[in-house]
Amino acid sequence: MNRIERALLTSGLGLSLALAAGTASAGSWQQNVAAGGFDKVHIYTPDTTSPIGNGKSLLIVLHGCVQPTDAYLTANLEDAAEEFGMVIAVPDAMNKAGYGCWSYWEGEKTRETGDFKNLINLANTLSGDGSRDIDPDQVYISGLSSGATFANTAACIAPDVFAGMGISAGPSIGTSPGGAIRNCESADVASRCSSYAGSYASHFSSQIASITHGVNDTVVDHCYHTQNAEGMAKLYAVDQVPGSNTFNDGSHTANETLWQDGRVSMLWLNGVDHSWSGGEGASGNYVSDAGVNYARYLGQYFIDHNKRVVQGTAGE
Template sequence: MIDATMTKRMEEATRLTRAGKLQEAMALLQGGMPETEAEGTPRQPSWGGNTFEGTCEAVDEDVTVSKPDPAPSSAFGRARQTNANTGRFTAGRFTSRVGTRDYKLYIPSGYHGQALPLVVMLHGCTQNPDDFATGTDMNRLAEEQHFCVLYPAQPTTANTSKCWNWFKAEDQQREGGEPAILAGMTRQVIDTHGLDTSQVYVAGLSAGAAMATTLAMTYPDLFAAVGVHSGLPHGVAKSLPDALGAMQGGAGPLGGGTAQKTTWASDVPAIIFHGDHDTTVHPSNADRVAAQYSASRQAGATVEKGKVANGHGYTCTTHHNAKGETHLEQWQVHGAGHAWSGGSTKGSYTDPKGPNATKEMLRFFFQHQQVNGLGARERPVK
């Protein structure tokens, strides 16, 4: 996800490219979403081996959210207010050989050591865990339905706009980069709290959605299902120009090329949301994401059209595998832009007029309670 300043930089970069000023365009893009970390911050190396080895440090162990804070004025304050329930929203930090990331973890009041499900939520650019929790309303549903929610945080030292680096080759692989950090953090939280390893799910928005699908491709043994909201396919970008090209629908901004072709596929069940008026990540990316999860679609599809009361219309296409089980759902939200469908206006990048993506993703996730061992692979190019 990209804010207004980033959008203007991209528009200007496209103009410079058309004028033949490629170096100026690249310099502008580097300033908006840099190819390397902030000056003076070394890039974390990609390590092999067991990336689940790491430590979780409690930063704020007992943040109990029980009632609204009075008149909050900041995004953090609004997050505290909308998470008005009796669970705990704790802060922590995960460190492994690959790198370190902070996180927030919601633990419902009904948790007493039992093996609860875990939903991993990856925020978009410019967002943080508190803001994302508020906008998606995920913590309230976690309290009602009894599951934990992990919100990893991307720092500005890793990306100046706090985007997950889905477009970098080193952050698209198993056992290395951000996927290894996120998978290691997830495993550590599961082990620490004794959560259900068969009910681990991941979802994200925009850059977070792109990283969520990367996790489904690289760690299909860990995640039982994935939710991709306004995201992009795995492996279609290896650089900033690739990223911009993919976001625009495939037309590369530099040299008139196209987004990179990818042969990745996964058997992890997926639910996809995308607004058909999205001008940040072109809606065609929803079909391209769906294509990466097409391996088990063998029993046809059903199409349902509907409309939210006083809100957006939608088309939901449901695909089934050979056993007749729902394996892929694709929601096209008519008239919606780059925003979490059905989200709360108290968070950023939300559209309350759409079908509730949070509720639909949870419904989809919990009907896939045991989908381990279904590997991702690269299939032959036809």
Template sequence: MNPDFQQLMRNATRLTRSGDLQAATAAIQAALAGASTAPASAPATPAIDKLFHVIDVAAREVPGTEPCAPSSEETPGPESFIAGSHGGGAGRRDFKLYIPPGAGDRALPLVVMLHGCTQHPDDFAAGTDMNTIASTQGFFVLYPAQSQQANPQRCWSWFKHNHQARGRGEPALLAGMTREVMAGYAIDPDRVYVAGLSAGGAMAAILGDTYPDLYAAVGVHSGLAPGVATDLPSALGAMKGGARPVRTGASGVATIVFHGDADTTVHPSNGHQVIAASAGTATSIDVERRQAPGGRATTRSVHRAADGAVVAEHWLVHGAPHAWSGGSAKGSYTDLRGPDASAEMLRFFLEHPRQRGH
């Protein structure tokens, strides 16, 4: 049976039990119609007006109840990839959680991964291959799922003003989900990180900006800086490269950025703005150009604070489209020729544990 169909039917059962019969009916109809099944391969560089149509939808929050634990039918083993759901005042979202071998022996890092539009946790996990790295290096990976009830194309609401502040909207929901997972497993609170692609990258930047006490470092792939848009028209302008910096200060949260200079969906200039929003402009910069055999050339800019500490890295991947660099063909929106963004983000994360007092 199609796993998407099974998931929808499980959602319908849960919604029925909670009394939301209208949403349950919609879930059953979607399951019967196969509405949740995504295309096997999504175009890597959709036209800007088509992508904007994806995010130009009415988003609404689905009222949540109490957080619920992973399904008892999916008991964690030595290594597992389980499903769960988290809810609160800002709504409810499903998630997938990768639990590495040996979990529980000691406190391990946690990486939160936010998918892009039209994607879902299983697709994003396959495309980034982050679970494989987590298996060998020992860390948890949390994949929140944007619901089609909140956004029909599963885009995170980075462009809406009510989803850009601490304690509100999706940032509050995602931070709450992160804390719930931390409370349920042996996770090192000083090594909790967040990364994302496109709309997920933009939301990851917002989470780093609004919850620097929770996330020690941020990875933004093909995303946008916090606050460059507060509505749909400004979002379109930012994606085309017309956004202006929204502040002169910097969040100070360690940030690594990947962006392709052939990205026609989110203009590459947004990568520079993400770095400026996190590290500021008063940094020294070491620049190096790399060329992988048979792969893409990359310009890597390392930003250092006055004491020499690395505060940000910007990887500009030459010729790369709007896709996860170095990803696997098993997932959508991946670029196999680019450097391994997953491995480099993890390396950067582990070099930046949360500093006590922040």
């Protein structure tokens, strides 16, 4: 499917960004754009393109509880965007639960309900906007805390839309809010994820997942880190690769464990508490400068392991 066909299919999902916010300005932030069913989305469009596929990639980033979307304007996301040719979109949840959380534990989990519908619409609207030059095979979703769980759920609901995910310090999908803080609820992540996808489950064969957690996080239990990584690996039917790797970013490091063919990555963020890891110079509410730039890690991980783009096909 080419971009024109994609745009025609998604034209009914909301006003085009050309109408909502004017022509995209490459290499800069557009703030508080109305798009995809969200009233406020911060969007960064880089000058660069992805080194694989055809055009730019897209990373949607979901905020955590009590965390304003403005925090991501100073989280070094634009560095990753320019380095990897990645459009960044940070929406403000429309249907918030208490403390401004993405309401991952409430309501139906379907393509047609609440902010799940909005996220699918946002992804399709942006990838269908020719001025953004986004490759629909390089659309990803990530988030912190409640945003991580909501992102994981959305990627399970719509694996055809989201080629990969970056889940940072999120409780497992389907767990209750009571299990979010310093507790651990057991969850069959693979079974729940598969059930959310329904007839779209075949697309899991080409989806990838990065699961990360701060070593110093004392809010969301570390048990979810392993449970989420192993659950997605079970869903993808891949085995863990022996040993571990070190991801270096300036003076900061993270420890990486991979599963077969890079389908799942489990990353421990050294020095990071319950925050989005923004790397050196990052700032903002629940944004840490003590660890690696996780957006940079995701940019490289997605390029190295995307299963929907034939590697070495940039510009074709």
